[in-house]
Amino acid sequence: MPEGHTIRRLADDLTRDLVGQTLGVSSPQGRFDEAELVDGKRLVRAEAHGKHLFCVFANRRRLHVHLGLFGRVRRHPSPAPASALRLSTRLVLAGVRYTYTVTGPTACELVTPTAYRALQARLGEDPLHEAPDLAAIQAAFRRRRIPVGQLLLDQSVIAGIGNVYRAEILFLCGIDPSRPARDLSDDQIAAIFETTRRLLEAGVRDRRIITIAPDEIVGARSRLRRREAVYVYGRKQCRRCESALQTVLMGGRKLAFCPSCQRG
């Protein structure tokens, strides 16, 4: 589930459902023992930066959640059914009408202002934020000779891209993933950035990753299977030209690309 769009959507949902309310905060699993420090406090704000979620409480405590690869968030009507509070549930945020539960996160902790600043400092531009700095991204590309396919997963450059979006962005921009980042033109970097923003925004709206053009969708969007919703990720053949896709391991993760559509 979790690339940048998921977390932004989650922050928006929490803002709508829980902000302004006094929350019951607990950890059935017991591994988030700081829960008691914000239990019974009013939630003031929920915000996303890349794949990181922050919840600020009225007592100025700040909750940091990172879902990692396995983390999942579920929303239940309050009071949550007992099945939602199973032993693997790390975090419960219980509001008036809705209760959110989190399982399997990489991080679920209260952060000090210092730790928060350190975290922000190593996160790059979030394309979903108000005024992202394109020039800073272009400068970051210039500094690196690693393959662009590897750079796109570096959260200190652009925050929020994951393995699915990486493959789709490079495809849509027609860029060979192996090209050194510093060799890309400013226009290509700008195109990568604009494509990232467009896809993430669509992901927030759709609550899922759909990268194909609207007019390519046949039938109901809800019945669109994941493999049919993308051009290259998880596929064997290019959705556009039917060429056999190539797969490389880049940044330790599988990356599929179309040798015919991505020569630039």
Add this chain to the structure above:
DNA sequence: TATGTATGGTAAG
């Protein structure tokens, strides 16, 4: 029941 895989990240070597 066991195995493999997954939209992520950190820390050790």
Add this chain to the structure above:
DNA sequence: TTACCCTACATAA
């Protein structure tokens, strides 16, 4: 680069 952490689900046996 590798090992490791976190959970759920699909598929194999």
